[in-house]
Amino acid sequence: MHTPTESPDATGAGPHDLRHHGDAEVRGRGRDLTDLAVNVRAGTPPAWLKERIAASLGALSAYPDGRPALAAVAARHGLPPERVLLTAGAAEAFVLIARALPARRPVVVHPQFTEPEAALRAAGHEVGRVLLRAEDGFRLDPAAVPADADLVVVGNPTNPTSVLHPAAVLEQLARPGRTLVVDEAFMDAVPGEREALCGRTDVPGLVVLRSLTKTWGLAGLRIGYVTAAPETVDRLAQAQPLWPVSSPALTAAEACMEPRALAEAAAAAERIAVDRCHLVAGLREFTEIQVVEPAEGSFVLIRLERAAEIRERLRMLGFAARRGDTFPGLGTDWLRLAVRDRTTTNRFLQVLDQALQALTAVSR
Template sequence: MPIDGGGAGHDLRHHGDAEVRDGGAALVDLAVNVRADTPPSWLRERIAASLTGLAAYPDGRAARAAVAARHGLPVERVLLTAGAAEAFVLLARALKVRQPVVVHPQFTEPEAALRDAGHSVDRVLLTAADGFRLDPGAVPESADLVVVGNPTNPTSVLHPAQALAELARPGRTLVVDEAFMDAVPGEREALAGRTDVPGLVVLRSLTKTWGLAGLRVGYVLAAPETVAELERAQPLWPVSTPALAAAEACVSPRAVAEAAHAAHRIAADRAHLLAGLGALAGHGVTVTGPAEGPFVLVRLPGAASVRHRLRALGFAVRRGDTFPGLDGEWLRLAVRDRTTTDAFLRALEEAMGAAAEKGVAAERG
């Protein structure tokens, strides 16, 4: 696995929402990894009820205690944040880091936050030949901050918890982004709640499964001294009252059970998508697998042309070339319901055919 100094060639601030922003409601969204429908009615009601308290400053104690209880941790190990993205900024600005390493391909915001904070970042690039699987030995011993996603966006690879734990070292902060872990049945390979891994920092987002990207809420699980250090870097009242209400609701036993049920439904819908993509293998479609997240990563010839053609057919997908370690032949597809997936697969086949015909015409021309 190569080590890359990085810093050029990839737009680290490009995210899936950019794929649908211009197309609006006219596009079926397979680009953003947030559930396609709105939050469930019971959650909307909880958030709406919190609006009567907007005159008071936010009080995060109840939500923090609820998150701690959900993971069996003391409250001193929990920090509420305005989404996982804020947590990456806090880590980059608050921790004294000399040699940060980000394992790619993965969510690009951690590296962007580190670079914005003035750090020089090394990359460990996982490869398609290895199924984008993690080799702990590929991470330099000198790294004092390591960031890795699990399951990883965009590859949908679920790394073994043991392999991640092997990255821990005295004097090293190990950041594991588990933003999509609640979409994995049984949360297999999760490190959230573990206190035996030195330097471990686990990030969780509540915006994905619950369709709350517009509300911005997530949390950090770490040693008390790390939590205190990050908290000192936060502005006052960083999480709004409605977001605190959502956080408390989303970690309740009822919500955890509902998320577990949704994870099994996502797995079934993903299997349906994978079967349809498998039928297109003769057209050069290759799927990274086994996929374990609510999205899949595919490689196909002429991916850029196919993506543009899909937009014309009413579907938005996520380009892959903004992720370090990937190029223009990759696309990320969000898992949706079977009706949406079937319509997408028909459009994909048409788009690939149109792209192939255009390529042939260009060669003849």
Template sequence: MRTESAERAKAVPVPPDAGARRRSPELRHDLRHHGDAELRDAGADLVDLAVNVRAGTPPAWLRERIATSLGSLAAYPDGRAARRAVAARHGLPEECVLLTAGAAEAFVLLARALPVAADDAERPVVVHPQFTEPEAALRDAGHEVRRVVLSERDGFRLDPGLVPEGARAVVVGNPTNPTSVLHPAPVLRALARPGRTLVVDEAFVDAVPGERESLAARVTELPGTTVVLRSLTKTWGLAGLRVGYVLSDPVTVARLERHQPLWPVSSPALVAAEACCAPAALAEAERAARQTAADRAYLTGRLAEFGTLRRATPDPRASFVLVRHPDGAVLRERLRAEGIAVRRGDTFPGLDGRWLRMAVRDRATTDRLVRALARLGVR
């Protein structure tokens, strides 16, 4: 039964062609804008609160492993060892793992592999606000997309009743970028059903202590098809290396693999994937997640000193927080003039120019942000 939350959500059909993108007010969001754009052509050394990559990474031991791999560049990449390591890390058979050039490639593979809906009721659903590449990839592959836009009044929390019953594919982030909401695993499992592909983007779940609410170990157990996407970018600082992976059932993995080019992941990226799945690396990631939780608590506590800054959720769980300010767009530019870059929110469907995303950093960086806000007269 649909709850009151369902009445607040919007299910918006999105035409895939560029002309429709220009015409429709529902498509005013720039789905190709990402946090790194806040730092380009800055003309100054900005404090980076716009990109959700852990500061001080990659660690020295990982840089050394990658550097050592450069001696093998004459050989074609061999992903078998990395695939075994990822499978062992999640307790899955190797056939359930597909290595990709970052999670972004996985979205493209999924969009190409999914059959185009036969009627409107079967259109793929993207739950917003969230990372925009899944919708962009679906549209580019010729799909018409239905948006389910979560409400600020509900703290951007997901009610499974919001998703149309006939949707053949559903994409949701957990924890969600940019809202920092961690959806309970039972809520996500409620979306799984025969004939549906449930895609859960877990790019930030390794920033959650214990990786709570992850579906990674259950991808072969739920009804229908479950696909979990992971990235090594955020915790390990490997955005420039492009490495991630897909977890799903063997049939789905094989279908996605057929859409990949030969040797899609470089040898250094494969070495990094294997290294980051080692027990010592997983222990380091867990320590980093706990430190992030402490730093996030400090950040939210300091931001609470400013009554005009409203958090999207009272309980953020990712390595960033989403805040709203009445003049958010102006505040972003003024912070930039103060040497601090934050991520604009108006490129995410469901948000507007009042919203800003801020990466969690150490306490000294947070204090610098707070001093800048005070100088700018934020109350």
């Protein structure tokens, strides 16, 4: 495997807008779009979780007490509380890592979620990139990561490629003197959470990020957490402001660690896997489209010519898709599609066919 290493220009990310996210595809568009651009599970948060959050509002006059939620998260992963840090979403965790952890040569494995690199840049770091290739299925060869990289960031399963890297491969990135950051924001969408490193204490320098945004529909509440060695957790905590996580978010975190919630999340992961297979099977019917497989997350990455024009036609026909060209390692011929239920997928495939046919007719 040949995996290029890239150092972006000093102004930022070259052609890649690291601050562009899927919500920009649906916000302020003046029409009601079916959202395939944002990877939050549809139909969430569930009614029982809304009720728990609403019930917490009566205590807003008191300062947040994160201890019960912290204990619940730690217990869920079989960890002592001192190995867990609650954060205002995974995005805050990336900022804390960039500001609080020492790094002389940070490297981000791309294509992946762009916020880690954006946070590192904002903190004044010069960031190296390891670019995985479509020809290799966006699979990671640990040898491609520079030996002197002292902070490495990788997603698993990776947004936007939907690739699930084997835990044994990621473990090869760990070494003394290196911080290994694994973004597992979508791991609870993988049946059985196979290949998860969250909860492991035997991997040196390991920092794992989790989010409750995707499975539970809490993007507006901002809640996530970090698991790491106690000294790393302490460094990150020292960089946080006082009371960084709100009382409603803490309530949500505690509720989502309960047995019935974990069972519901596991069932959702199984449904997502079935729905994803249906979407991939439909996409395979189009000779114009290349699907990145095997896809293991709650989204699918596709490649097709004139993807930007197709995306605009899809919007005109009522569907929002996520552009791929803002991810380092991808270009204008990539789109990311969130997995939805079978009915929604069938409607989308029909509209996609219309968009492709219309573009072909215009080209004649």
